[in-house]
Amino acid sequence: MSLLLLLSLIPLTFALVTFATRTERLRPWLVLAAAGCQIPVVGFVLVSRERFAPLAGSWIGLDPLGVLLVGYLSVLFLCCALYVPPYLRLRRERPNRIFCTMLLVFFGMMNFFLVSQHVGLMWVAIEAMTLSTGPLLYFNRNRRSIEATWKYLLIGSVGIALALLGSFFLGYSALYAGLESSLMLGDLKLHAASLSKPWLHAAFVLLLIGYGTKMGLAPMHTWKPDAYGEAPGLVGALLAGGATSCAFVGVLRFYSICVAAGDAAFARELMLGFGLFSMAVAGVFMVRQRDYKRMLAYSSVEHMGILVLGTAIGGAGLFGALFHVLNNGFAKGVLFLSAANIHRQFDSKSTDEVRGALRVMPASATLFLLGFLAATGAPPFAPFLSEFTILRAAVAEQRFGLAAAFLALLLLVFIGMGATVLTVVQGDPPPGRERPATERVQKLVPIVALLALVLLLGLWMPQPLESALWSATAVVEGRP
């Protein structure tokens, strides 16, 4: 069991070491080293996952959701860590102590969140995650980034505060029902049927809004474009692929309590509403979006909408949503990192000044384009499979209106996003920027790796992953 804590202790230890290190050039490699050290541990934990299944009365444990996410997160972080040294080499003018340290703290806290089996502990972890990303967002130290950081912190904290209230409500629902008051996930699910319904409902609303704020569901998404727009691409990738996914796991855990309580219908309707609204908002704001990094943020909003939508549909839809967590994360990684390359080259985020990227930096621009296609669900990339699975679940449930709305919104998003992406990559570069850039292999390798993952998952799904997805689905929906 204590081995599970190692998952967050390794990064935290490395964080300490990084903080203590004096050489600027060494720190990025420490981040990479931490990611590398994490892999064997994660591998071991995943192989012997039965040993780490949450026990009654234990605060930490690895439920199937955790199994899925811990593995995914370590891969994502490894890819992002690969990007750290070449990125920071270009940013020598900035001290990187805080950045590298906080990166590792952030990673450690995500892992801690995933293994927590206590509602309060989860809250502590996610709040710590939020706080550790503040300095990451502020890496560029200018007016815009301070503004983004401020908004991120304030809105995130308000949301998290609401999640705390929701957690308390959850506890109160047990208390009110006269049960022994406990905030252990296992206990709550065990006694779910006897929880007080009104408090449970209220708790779920608050938890969904609280964790939804971290996910970036509309209308709590307002921090997202600012934060993703101003953060280094690497941080954007980790936020969009890591933090939001963890928050989604939180939502799923509370949803599974509702399911266990036999009272999932209202939760589903609620998620359905938030899901569709998020997709619609994302679509509306993506149309004529000039800032391609903000566009990525709205794309993230859209995908969060898809996640809760899939959950709301249930069954295969939930399976698709869980699969989509992985696909979205990897595809977002491709997008954010390649966008970072483009941003660095053109020194602008606006399509007014960034055009013809294919001419200037063919590799990064191609990856950006492919990432766009992957993220919008073009077969044979994996997001297609997950979105399609969600769609067919909706159709199988006879929710034709929902399916139609889903498809229409996907089209809207595709058109909106496509216009911006194509403006960036196609055409002639603006005057003065025609000279082809030298693209460093180190900055392309992680992106290619992520893209390869997205493609691979679309063409062939490993058996262990499939069974992990199904068992996670079964656990959330309370089926054996």
Place this chain on the structure above:
Amino acid sequence: MSVVLALVAVALAGASGLPGLVLPRDDAAADRSAALLLGLAALCGAAATALVAVAGAEQTLALPWRVLGERIEVGLDGLSAFFLLPTLGIASVASLYAVAYWPARSHVRSARRLRLAFGLIAGGAGLVVIARHAFAFLAGWEIMALAAFFSITAEDERDVVRRAGFIYLACTRASTLALFGAFAALHSVDAGFALRARPALDLDTSRALFGLAFVGFALKAGAMPLHLWLPGAHATAPTHVSAVLSGMLLKIGIYGIVRFASLLPPLAVSDGVFVLVLGMASAVLGVAFALGQHELKRLLAYHSVENIGIILMGVGLALLGRTLGHPEVEQLGLAGALLHVWNHALFKALLFLGAGSVIRQSASGEIDRLGGLARRLPLTALAFGLGAVAICGLPPLNGFVSELLVYLGLLRASLLTGGALGLLAVSGVAALALVGGLAAACFVKAFGVVFLGEPRTAAAAGAREAPPVMLVAMALLALACGVLGVAPQLAVPCLEAAIRSFDPGLAPRLRDAAPFGSISIAAAGLLVSVVAMAAWARWRRLRYAPRTVTWDCGYAAPSPRMQYTSSSFAAGLVGLFRWALRPQLEAPHFGAGPFPLPAGLHTELPDPVLDRLTLPAARWLVHASTWFRWVQRGRVHSYVFYILVAILVGFLAARGGLG
């Protein structure tokens, strides 16, 4: 065996751009290797098709490939084989053409990308055709569609190209999403993604399924109200890509419609009627819009809309015949549609390649800036002329045969059904006749203004014949047009195999149903008279006949600019269809006073669906969406307020539980 061959062919086609990735950017060997690989692919495809036509039965092959626990299968039956052949054939001929038309040396920027995408169009389309599972189908579909996008936007530094490319991209995504819906619905029926017949499906479900799929496929095929991407994409793509788009990509949409219909039990009568009427509208309006075009490639593009309409008329007949139990109508309609798929692929590709050689050699695709090219590009002119005759459905070339089959289907339907359906079939005949007349008008205009008379610009006057490779590519297509026109019997085994896989209950006997022998006789008669005519001209030594000026009615200083232009030529017919086409006319203003000012006439024919409907609607939507932007105007206060509102709404939604 045949399915393995097909798979090899598809793989070869898809990989045809790969050698170019390792060769230097400006190496001509890359182009040649792509053409070679695609040629090999076409040969493999032809062999596979021949095997299927002889052996008949469907062959399937389970690939060692599982997606989400589903085993992916490919297969080759008559229908697949029928579409596989033109898919690879047209692509290989076009890639041969591209060796000279789009050489790596002079297109360093785009050649590599274009070559790769071009091969992927063919590979993706081939995968669609042989796929027996939804995932493989959709994967092939999207690879094809996206590769086509990258091919269309090869010259992405031009604004018009980017614009057309984006419209195409939006449309193709819409069609893909519709297919998502269709396949999801298919799955909900019996939890299977395999593309196999579902004979027990009830009518309502079948119709819904067919409707969804039809929207997706018709969007790709470019049937009339859904053709909005087609003219722009065809006009701005590199010409060998236009040839493939028109010759093959659109046909994959038709394949989808036919394949989907074959999986479902017979649909309602109204579905067949709908497809038939849509085909009629598409055919008539397509050719009417083609008449008013000034640009050669755009004109050809609208003719694709027309020909897709003719194909859809055949498909509609086949659906009607199957529902009503008239096997003769069914097989005639389907055979007409399918044969027209081949024929249109051949002559439209031929026309595009001809247009490409005109554009390459005279630097313009504006019809009214050309002229007199028959003396400068005699072989291109001959090829284009043959293509023009073929597309008008005139004997002795191939277009006539397939149109005749559709005519026969319509006539049989009118005799067999009577009543409203009979009248519909009759109006189908009239529509087809009108289309024939208009198409002839349009192509005599295009051919005449571009190739005949005097050159209207210096560039046209200085044009020279296209390089031999391009001529060989055109000659191959022209030859195929001629062979299919004179000996349509050659296609019968393939057609019958395809019809059998469409409706296993039907034993097609095309040789009885259609007068192929008489067509051959008539075509041979025409050919004999052509030869006799040439012999006579030689005997009369017409080549050395005394030459003089064209009769000028006494006006002594005629100039090439005084020739009848394409706009003037079409003005009468465009005027007749004014109610539908709504041309924008800038009438000449001569000014008041005794001496007229310099004046010009300018006509424009905006597309009704794209320019009058879709784009304004899109603009309105963009405007509306920018209105929502005030929501996100930077005030963190309001952002917190939104969260508060979300809580309230959430509680209200959950009130049932709270109260």
Place this chain on the structure above:
Amino acid sequence: MSELLNLLLVIVLLFNFLMLGTSRVRAVIDAAAAQGTLLGVAYLTMHGASGVRALALGVAMIAIKGVLIPRILRSALRSQGIRREVEPFVSFTTSLLLGALATGLSVIFARTLPLAGEDANVLLIPASLATQLTGFIVLTTRRKALTQVVGYLTLENGIFIFGLTLVEAMPFLVEAGVLLDVLVAVFVMGIVVDHISREFSSIDSDELTELRE
């Protein structure tokens, strides 16, 4: 016992009004600090007798919410040299009225809630709701970034009041973690506010609208 608790909670509510009614930022911070202290005291009155653990936690609460956090905020205030909240989006009078309305609604709404045992008799739930709403009012109507931090703190305080009902459910570590998180949150926000004042030469958060659509 519950009378004492009720008294404390009433004072908490009064501080809410103070926070809404004053224009002096310092006073707002002080009110939040006093609230935090009162919460610690309330915690002790409810559970202080139950053991060393609870005692320690109560003391920590007073230390963090009543001393440490206000100190951070005050130092931020000093470094910025501002004193007053000027021209909030909603005037002070109106905020007061809104606060009164929120408090009233909270009391009424709490009546309708299904509450366990003694919780129905004490002001715990209405006070919690009212304090949270006060936090929201501050968050959405005040211009200064620092005031908004206080708003967040108030929201947090309101939630803490609710948490008082559930002490048994919260393990010590978790409770401590929550406290620590709040402390760090305010600390980080204080730093950010500091940077804002440097970058923007004022901490009016409505100047922070460069990032927008």
Place this chain on the structure above:
Amino acid sequence: MSGVETAVHLAVILLVPPLLLGVIQRTKARVAGRRGAPLLQPYYDLVKLARKDVVLSRTTTWVFVAGPAVGVATAVLASLLVPFGERVAPLSFAGDLVLFAYLFGLGRFFTVAAALDTGSSFEGMGGAREVTFSALAEPALFLALLVLVTLHGNLSLSGVLGEDTGARWVTAVAPVALASMSLFVVLLAENSRIPFDDPTTHLELTMIHEVMVLDHSGPLLGAVLWGAAQKLFVQSALLARILVPLPDGPAPLRWACFLAAVLALGVVIGMVEATMARLRLRQVPMLLIAASLLSAFGIVLLVR
């Protein structure tokens, strides 16, 4: 169908058409009170033209020569689909009516292309008019033939022009009459007769067919005239076979009857030409559409 009759058929289509022209011209002259040219005048013209030399425009290509030649070839080939004096045409199959129409389309394609080949704006204008009107004439022709197809339930020209034509006149007089009227209008339009076109006009701006062949000279012009006469003859033959059922007698009787009917139709055309004025160009489409509507009405009567 015997070999002899096919030979006769070929002989008729090659030799008789100019006579039809002569008949029409003679009729016109007589109605106008003139004596008119000899009946055989068209033959004299053709012989004279065949003996002349060809002069070509410098602009032209092989297309220019192909125009008249294809015109003759298609007309002859089309005639093989129509039963003249025989019971079944030399070439007959289901759907041959489509070939019939499309052969004329092919001829027209090359005639117009030859006109454009000269680069003359007048000839371009003539070509434009030709294709405009024929695009409308095509549906009218098809609809008229469809009336017969529906009536007989047969898809070949020989089938619908068989012996029972007379009987059909009795059973379905209205549809057949409508179709015949429609066909007559098409015949006049396709062959550039008054009221659509005036073959004798001398002003380029008002011509349709004639203006397209301004540059053809010598044998080429002869071929144009010959082909045009053949086209007129074939279409007249079609109409004649509908209007005048063939007697059930020996072959010579049938052929004589047929030729008499066609020449009589020539007289009718001549009368129309003599008595009517030319339509204004913009009224032409109206008349053609009206012809289509007549046939469509006939079909509606039949199908109901």
